[in-house]
Amino acid sequence: MTGLEPGTYTLQAKIFGDKGDPSPGSVMYVVSEGQTYSVPVTYSGSAWLKPRTLTLKHVHIGEDGSASLGFKVITDSDNHYGYLQEVTFVRNSTTTPEVPSEPSEPSEPSEPNEPSEPVTPPVTEPVTPPVTEPGTSPEENPVPSPAASPVPSPTTAPGTDSGSGWTAPQATAQASATLPATPQPEILTVTEPKVNAQNKIVIPLAEGQSEVRIPADAAALKGIAGLKVDGKTVTVEIPGQVVQQLQGLVGQQQKGSMISVVLEPWSSEQKTGWTLQANTKSEAELRTAGEMFNLSLSVLNQQGVKTPLTSFAEPVTLRLKVQENGNPMLAGVYAAADDGTLEYAGGTWEQSVLTAQVRQSGNYAVLEYDKSFTDVSPADWAYSVIKEMAAKHIIEGDREGRFAPKREVTRAEFVTMLVRALGLKAEGLSSFADVDSSKWYSDDMAAAFAAGIVKGDSTGKFAPESRITRQEMATLLVRAHELRSGSPAPADSLPAFADAGKIDSWAKEAVSAAGSLGIITGTPGGFLKPQANATRAECAKVLSLLLNL
Incomplete structure (x- = not known):
């Protein structure tokens, strides 16, 4: 700040943070004529989350009329932020203040001793006002000794509401200067969003931007089909119902509140550290294949207090660009926990972009999941499709790391594979008399039944633990394709298999379509071998063909 009249000033602001606690060394400060005045930040816990007034008194401004105002937050947490609001810098006196000696009581300074030889204050580079990045170390001694300067000591008494260690002289005149807001180039604020012909709001992010803010009471949000934030490597599409959820977090006080959508990319150091940690816990080799970032939907009220939306009423769609050397057979989208554990979120590949639907805020990553089995070698005919289906978490091995490619598959096992491949979720219970709700496959059977993939026999049974035949497998695959594509399978003539006469009449139409x-x-x-039981390797192959149609 420049152009200030000489005199004694008081800095006052409301401070708060978004998570964690500030560490010792966190201060609000002013630098003037090489002198640093500061007041410590002593709030913690819930008090740190709410705006509280912090005051720094007796700041001397000299003849040059300039000062640097700032706020430093030191923390051990990642992505920790501190905020200033309603900042004022008020001139208290037109005269140069008396220099007090070290006070015995915070509110009553004693008269200072006249120094025999005035000491010229050292000239230092001014400290810039923006909030310090997390992890920076505090200054060793930001508060100068009163004996080294003819201006008042900025030493303060921690824990007081005012933040000042002694009482200011009675103000005789006042002039104020408001500190301008700290620039935040990573935030894009759209005050008047526009709705396109598809009843959606589309907001592109420029290079370096990672957050979009929209007024919660913006007229354009009413009844929209969705909100799309389009970044360089990450795009998020938020359904209208989720936008309404966000507005609901604000309640009736929408004026002045903002909806926030954050797509914050991880640094290369974060990616490397997390991947190393995740590989120690995973049964497969993990490789980064695209962006790793944090998705956060929240609202900010007029005081800047953030309320996050942790789970979504409808799935939010993520579109993530895969790096040039990414393997489409192994790449997927994962929810990435801080401790290195991961959860598969799916991923449909199209033109080097993976699309997945998620139901909660958090960290997400594009990873290659390269799973090897001790009994499957590169020479095996199903080697690549087994790796592909393992990467999509459709098939798994046993605890010893074996896949058993030649083992025959039960009807319940194949239905479970189909349910995973289609991303179906259980809805109610299946109506089969021979499917016990306590069985491991009961939820998958219920999901497949609700989707119309399994129907059972005339007696109301499904025989879940019987081996599945190749013609039965073909029938379920065709139903799955029709569900996935939304259209009937082609009704062509039966392929000229050498053993076509062995296909049961009820299965001929499905085998023809397959x-x-x-x-x-x-x-x-x-040969088709319609009555033969399907093996695990054969199941991996047909599921790969289904998903790549």
Whole structure:
């Protein structure tokens, strides 16, 4: 700040943070004529989350009329922020203040001794006002000794409401200067969003921007189909119902509140550290294949207090760009916990972009999941599709790291694979008389039944633990394709399998459709083997063909 009249000033502001506690060394300060005046930040816990007034008195401004005002937050937490609001810098006196000696009581300074030889204050570089980045170390001694300067000591008494260690002289005149807001180039504020022809608001992010803020009471938000924030490597599409959820967090006091959408990318150091930690816990080799970032939806009230929306009423769609050397067979979107654990969130590949739907805020990453099995080698015919289905978390191995590619599959096991492949969720209970709700596959059976993929026999049974035949597998695959595509499968003629006469009449239509789609191809000798039981390797193959149609 420049152009200030000489005199004694008081700095006052409301301070608060968004999480964690400030560490010792966190201060609000002023630098003037090489002198640093500061007051410590002593709030913690819930008090740190609410705006509290902090006051720094007896700041001397000399003839040059300039000062640097700032706020330093030191913390051990990542992504920790401190905020200033309603900042004022008020001139208290037109005369140069008397220099007090070290006070015995905070409110009653004693008269100072006249120094024999005035000491010229040292000239230092001014400290800039913005909030210090997390992790910076505090200054060793930001408060100068009163004996070294003819101006009042800025030493303060921690823990007081005013933050001042002694009483200011009675003000005789006042002039104030308001500290301008600290620039935040990473935040894009859109005060008047526009709705497009699809009844959506689309906001592009520029390079370096990671947050969008929109007034919670913006007229354009009413009844919108969705809000899309489009970044360089990450795009998020928020359904209208989730926008309404955010508005609901504000309640009736929407005026002055802001909806915040944060897509904050991880640094290269964060990516490396997390991946190393995750690889120690994962059964597969993990490699970064695209962006790693934090998704956060929240609202900020007029005081800047943030209320996060942790879970969503409808899925939020993420579109993540995969790096150039990314492997589409192994790449997926994962929810990445801070401790290195991960949860598969899906991912549909199209033109080097993975699309997934998520239901909560948090960290997300594009990773390659490279799982190896002790009994599957690169020479095996199903090697690549087994890796692909393992990367999509559709198939798994046993505790010893084996896959058992030649083992025959039960009907319940194949239904579970289909449910995972389609991303279905359990809705109610299946109506099969022979599916006990206590069985491990009961939820998957219920999901498949609700989706119309499984129907059972005329007696109301499904025989979940019987081996599935290849013609039964073809029937379920066709139903899954119709559900996934939203259209009927082609009704072409039956492929010319050498053993087509062994196909049961009820399965011929489905086998014909599966053959036309290329899901069922038969053996190299031209046989279908419709009555043979399907193996785990064969299941991996047909599921790969289904998902890549």
